[in-house]
Amino acid sequence: MEDQAARLRQLIEDRTGYIPLAECEKIEETDESKKSSARIIAVTSGKGGVGKTNFAVNLAIALSKAGKRVILIDADLGMANVDVMLGTVSKYNLSNLCQDEVSLHDVLLRGPYGVNYISGGSGIEHAADFSVPERQRLMQKLVQCEDLADIILIDTGAGIGKNVLDFILAADEVILLTTPEPTSLTDAYAVMKAYSIYAPNKNMKLVVNRVYDELDSRDVVAKLRRTSERFLKMTVECLGYIYEDRSVMNAVRKQVPFLISYPDAAAAKCIMAIANNLLYGGQVKIKRGWKVFLQHFLDFSR
Template identity: 40%
Template sequence: MHDQATVLRKMASRQNVKPAGLRIISVTSGKGGVGKTNFTVNLALSLVDFGYRVIILDGDLGLANIDIACGITPHFTLEHLLSGEKTIEEILITGPKGLGILPGGSGVQDLANIERANLENVIRNLGRLEGMADILMIDTGAGLGHTVMNFLKASDDVILLTTPEPTAVTDAYGILKALRSDDKEVLVNVVINRVHREADAKATFERLEKAVNKFLHGSVNLLGWVYEDPLVGKAIMNQEPLGVTYPDSSAYRCIQWIAGSVSGLYLQPPRKAGGIRGFLTRLLRPF
């Protein structure tokens, strides 16, 4: 694994690079229980450390828990914005290190089915995120739900989290298969979580990559891996992110390394960021 010095060199290499528009990155997993929400929060915090302004949209409709991971309590959610009761500024919460959090609630599903009468208000409110952040990260629900797949296809970049467990890898492949179902190329960046050795991470990725190459005639990119670390569980119990409670832990150092690679998306992006308007256009296309 790259060491801390490598991360710092990557930080230095992008200090003067400014993102061209708000970039939307969805983090997903084929199954629950692989550590997706904690990874999302800590990746966001690492990117904040790198100098980016980051906002997380809690997009897990059934188990919205970004706020729990950060030890904060939301009073309003995306549902209040879609109904016109609140503005984007009123529902946005400031978390650790200035990280922005947009609680989703049932409004996440409603976002993919916006009534045209409310569309102008939603675009106007969400459009203000362009001036508030460089990156909008979406912590999607696990699995192949309709709302999850629409978020993934509408995002600029997708990060797929899995573990070496066979069921997790199988379900991750299911996500990739669903993304290829409409013959639209979506570049997916894979992170292997909870590994004991570098060799385990690489072997897991190779199994997934071979299946994608053989059966889907596509490709995936290994973004990095995160070591199994007992401090992750302690941070969860404390309801504080790992990057705040144990910033020197092995797991968080791995995530910092991955954040360095995510920063590289601005240096050589696979596709230009579409911003909020582009995201909503792609999200609403099926309707």
């Protein structure tokens, strides 16, 4: 059994070029990267299955193509599937960091297509469940991510459960993904509401997924924006939209992200536009930094 698992892992490693960072050369630390702290962006949604993981994985690739050092953290605990989309198998995940003998370099993987990522896993659903020494260990190790990344992208779970809120409230920026479906919109609004109440510095942007034309997206954004301004006194910007596109499903089946397998597809072009918007579109608001993110997430007073 063990033998079979090892062979399977080897097969996948050969196919995707997956290598634990510990076994590769260190990622370059440029002077530029040392000057400013990483941007911490959480990708979330009200309802599950709206396309968060596809979005996060392909956005990470787009940002990395633009020359940014990206670390993607799979924090959709329980439904962790960044590995599945990248076609990789990870030996360690986020929760293994609590173990003394596991280092950040063991869990930080150099995935295919230039994306460095930390695989998700169960066991870290509630940071509050960790003992103080475990939290300290996590903190000490995760804090090192900041020196290795310009952007830390976090794929969270859906909804307003404590485990998701922990992540989105601690991030500098939140991308809220929705589809034009009424159920997706209502659930997106619930996230906006929770965020507007608890977030210390509000910075939420919308992405509308699975639209048939641009008008769909404009309608959705106008509705959410109006409601948010009126009832939550919060302004939300739109970062872009992604077309309904069969290549997304085909790419998932192939386990090769659509930005790579179908670079000319409509969905891939939309992701490139969103990455561009994220990098050059507007002013980046306050960056509190990765350390503050971790302190908030692991909240030592709990």
